[in-house]
Amino acid sequence: MEFLNYHHLRYFWVVAKEGGLRKAADKLHVSQPTISAQIAALEGVLGEKLFRRGGRSLTLTEAGHRVLISAEEIFSLGQELLQSAKQPATLRPRRFQIGIADSLPKLVSYGIIKPVFNLAQPVQVICREGKADDLLAQLAAYRLDVVLADEPAPSSLNIKAFNHLLGECGVTFWAAPKLAATLRRKFPKSLNEAPALLPAANCALRRTLEKWFHSNGLRPRLVAEFDDTALMAVAAADGLGFMPMPGVVAKEAAARYGFHVIGHTQQCRLQFYAISVERKLTHPAVQAITTQAKTMLFG
Numbered sequence: 634m635e636f637l638n639y640h641h642l643r644y645f646w647v648v649a650k651e652g653g654l655r656k657a658a659d660k661l662h663v664s665q666p667t668i669s670a671q672i673a674a675l676e677g678v679l680g681e682k683l684f685r686r687g688g689r690s691l692t693l694t695e696a697g698h699r700v701l702i703s704a705e706e707i708f709s710l711g712q713e714l715l716q717s718a719k720q721p722a723t724l725r726p727r728r729f730q731i732g733i734a735d736s737l738p739k740l741v742s743y744g745i746i747k748p749v750f751n752l753a754q755p756v757q758v759i760c761r762e763g764k765a766d767d768l769l770a771q772l773a774a775y776r777l778d779v780v781l782a783d784e785p786a787p788s789s790l791n792i793k794a795f796n797h798l799l800g801e802c803g804v805t806f807w808a809a810p811k812l813a814a815t816l817r818r819k820f821p822k823s824l825n826e827a828p829a830l831l832p833a834a835n836c837a838l839r840r841t842l843e844k845w846f847h848s849n850g851l852r853p854r855l856v857a858e859f860d861d862t863a864l865m866a867v868a869a870a871d872g873l874g875f876m877p878m879p880g881v882v883a884k885e886a887a888a889r890y891g892f893h894v895i896g897h898t899q900q901c902r903l904q905f906y907a908i909s910v911e912r913k914l915t916h917p918a919v920q921a922i923t924t925q926a927k928t929m930l931f932g
Contacts (some may be wrong), residue, residue, distance in 0.1 A: 642675060647661055647847040649693060691708065708775075725901075729757065729758050729778055731746060731761065731777065731778065731781060732779070733780075734780065735763060738838075739862055739863045740886060746922055748924075748925040749918045752921055765782050768782075775910070779916070784904070785906050793910060795909055797909065798906055799906060799922075799931060800931020802880045802902075802903055803897060804838070804879065806894070807869060807894060813888065813892070814893070824851050828854050829856060829863075829876075830868050830873060830875065837904075838877060841903065845898065860866065862878075867890075869892065881931060883897075907923050
């Protein structure tokens with residue numbers, strides 16, 4: 634098994650940052666031939682040239698640019714580690730890495746994670762947004778502490794995960810004031826042929842909406858569908874159509890976007906989960922979001 638020599642990588646990094654061997658040699662207090670030998674050794678391990686020589690100047694190759702990006706991340710993390718180690722344990726931020734399914738509305742996501750910022754011990758929160766399957770794979774590799782989603786982890790995935798139900802709620806329909814005033818009358822029949830802004834077809838909210846539309850004989854006119862609920866809200870605020878929103882964030886949505894309520898239904902039920910690799914939750918930040926979500930947000 635080969636291991637990366639971080640001394641070689643650091644010499645490369647300094648040369649790339651300083652723009653040449655002479656400045657790098659002055660900064661590292663070593664000779665230029667020593668640096669050249671270290672970089673040549675790194676190129677031998679990676680199997681690619683990292684610099685293109687032109688007279689006295691050095692320019693990064695395409696491979697060099699890729700390695701530089703990785704080196705920046707590696708040495709930045711190393712600096713963070715040193716700074717963190719010098720802090721008292723009580724002041725040292727604890728990293729909390731959250732995966733958030735992109736189908737989860739932003740207001741709901743923030744409502745769930747908000748208690749983390751009130752913990753006694755400082756927490757450094759890292760939020761990763763993406764497709765649920767990709768996030769669950771990262772969870773299984775212990776690159777995430779928890780995944781927030783609007784559906785449980787499917788049993789078909791070859792991943793050991795536990796679904797912790799945070800709560801559920803109905804759906805509220807919103808629109809800009811003028812359109813809301815029109816559609817509020819005779820709700821829900823008023824939604825038939827009304828301009829609609831809906832989430833993407835593959836998400837839980839869209840599927841439960843389609844069932845509800847069908848059971849009530851409604852066929853809204855689809856203007857646009859969105860993966861990003863924040864963008865959908867901007868379009869709705871511009872009067873392009875009505876949009877659905879989890880009822881649990883109804884008041885905040887009205888205040889933030891200036892929406893007016895068209896109507897609400899409890900027949901559309903949305904569920905929200907914290908998915909972990911632990912049956913019993915032990916991370917203090919995960920405990921905080923599950924407890925607060927059950928008692929305050931969805932209580």
